[in-house]
């Protein structure tokens with residue numbers, strides 16, 4: 001597991017994981033937004049790779065994907081943004097999140113090598129379940145890039161080991177059966193799921209989907225190793241465009257306070 | 267009919283992981299994965315259950331109106347002056363296309379699985395109408411996702427679906443056509459897996475959909491094979507079918523795949539021409555990639571972004587193709603040819619005037635390949651064209667193309 005990711009989850013308190021779409025609203029605006037996430041206190045940065053057909057995303061992130069593509073964001077742009085981020089922030093873990101087709105378009109080895117070269121710590125791929133691991137998993141592992149899998153409310157106890165096998169970095173627990181956006185899971189269901197998952201693995205487990213406010217983030221963080229916030233930040237980018245960095249920093253700071261202060265249940 | 271297949275048969279894929287060679291598979295979000303595995307188990311059980319088969323066949327006979335005729339088209343044959351041209355008349359089915367065969371099979375599966383809500387995507391509205399029809403017949407709630415562009419250009423089918431009790435949800439993302447409708451249906455499904463069954467309308471999507479859609483549609487080829495043997499005492503020399511996602515084509519082709527002397531041609535939508543950006547010929551103009559749960563040939567750019575398809579035929583206007591066709595293309599068992607919008611419109615008119623049959627624009631693509639194939643063949647050769655649907659739904663598009671105001 002990447003040393004940067006291990007360190008991010010070894011601070012004795014839950015981690016804040018933040019998501020924005022790369023190239024939204026433009027490739028030029030993204031670096032300042034990423035810096036704002038770091039300045040606000042995010043522990044892990046997820047950089048979304050835009051895709052024409054974001055099937056697992058709700059309206060906010062769908063629109064962000066299309067804005068980024070319309071602004072000319074290419075795969076090369078994403079790696080340039082990642083590489084420059086790594087130069088500015090040598091210790092902050094950076095994870096790419098996206099869909100399979102752009103990741104395999106030039107072959108998984110090419111993609112894994114680019115990740116390695118740009119200092120990307122891990123990959124989250126929405127549409128490569130463990131059954132299709134061979135599509136990209138071996139290439140990522142050979143390049144020392146973590147393959148971060150997703151577990152969901154429909155991942156039952158029998159299936160969980162298959163999902164965990166080959167996962168590294170952290171496990172992303174999707175709190176609701178649904179797409180990214182506003183739907184919110186009950187805290188009780190999170191607690192139950194975390195108990196189940198934590199008893200099956202030692203890798204950190206973060207909870208995401210539907211977390212928008214510091215209060216919600218704190219409530220989830222009390223049961224997890226980290227909380228992911230995406231759509232709420234992407235909404236700020238949609239509203240403020242090229243001037244989004246400051247509002248993004250302010251929301252991130254409020255979220256970080258809430259998450260870092262949440263008492264983790266052992 | 268259920269005799270074991272030879273080990274070298276071309277008819278025993280997909281493998282147990284849903285792959286046809288490098289194609290197919292299950293590229294879905296984790297939320298859907300358990301459901302897809304359930305569906306696979308349930309489909310295996312249904313296949314082995316004589317009661318399921320009996321109910322499917324009974325509905326095909328008495329509700330759909332099968333078998334569909336195999337018809338010798340004398341004037342079209344004479345017109346092209348080569349091989350005999352025969353039509354498999356899927357356009358005579360209830361709801362006017364082959365789509366209903368698959369919908370009957372899938373709704374029986376949905377009921378077996380205890381699902382109470384049905385969703386589907388539709389482009390031209392043919393699959394939407396067929397889905398709304400079986401939902402009405404079995405009393406299940408029905409929601410159809412349809413691109414807003416298609417809602418506007420296919421008003422009669424939108425109204426048909428509503429008459430049948432379906433809710434039609436216009437999808438405004440992307441180019442607001444079939445691909446976007448499929449994205450939205452998948453999003454809805456992810457959020458409603460507990461009670462919802464997704465009736466996919468073509469032989470694509472995550473395993474086991476390409477397999478089960480093919481199996482339900484294979485009634486086309488099984489009938490055609492038996493009908494041809496009964497009428498002429500021999501097998502046809504060539505099969506031609508239009509290919510959108512590929513369900514009518516694989517339905518016709520599959521029962522003949524091991525008949526080495528039967529040539530097969532799938533017709534892709536060439537739109538304004540495969541050398542332009544405006545076509546839907548994913549095998550001719552695309553490369554392998556992952557979308558909508560399967561690995562298959564896709565129209566895409568060098569970054570793997572999916573490019574918009576174009577076809578005058580809404581049912582072919584999709585940037586992908588079912589994975590079994592990608593495999594049959596790569597091994598060379600089936601040839602795939604593109605046909606342009608204009609050629610399809612010409613073939614449409616010719617079929618109307620020579621055979622008294624108004625074909626669907628999708629089917630007209632298959633008819634448009636005849637001048638390239640039939641005249642070179644001897645008069646004792648036999649071609650079967652899959653007349654996958656009737657053209658009532660397309661008269662507005664044709665009128666528009668011909669500059670006629672209705």
Ligand SMILES: Cc1ncc(COP(=O)(O)O)c(C=O)c1O
Pocket residue numbers: 363364365389390391392393467468469508509510511512513514515580581582626628629654655656
């Ligand atoms: C009449 C007809 N033929 C063909 C098609 C293409 O679909 P497929 O390739 O799955 O048969 C459609 C799709 O709407 C259709 O309505």
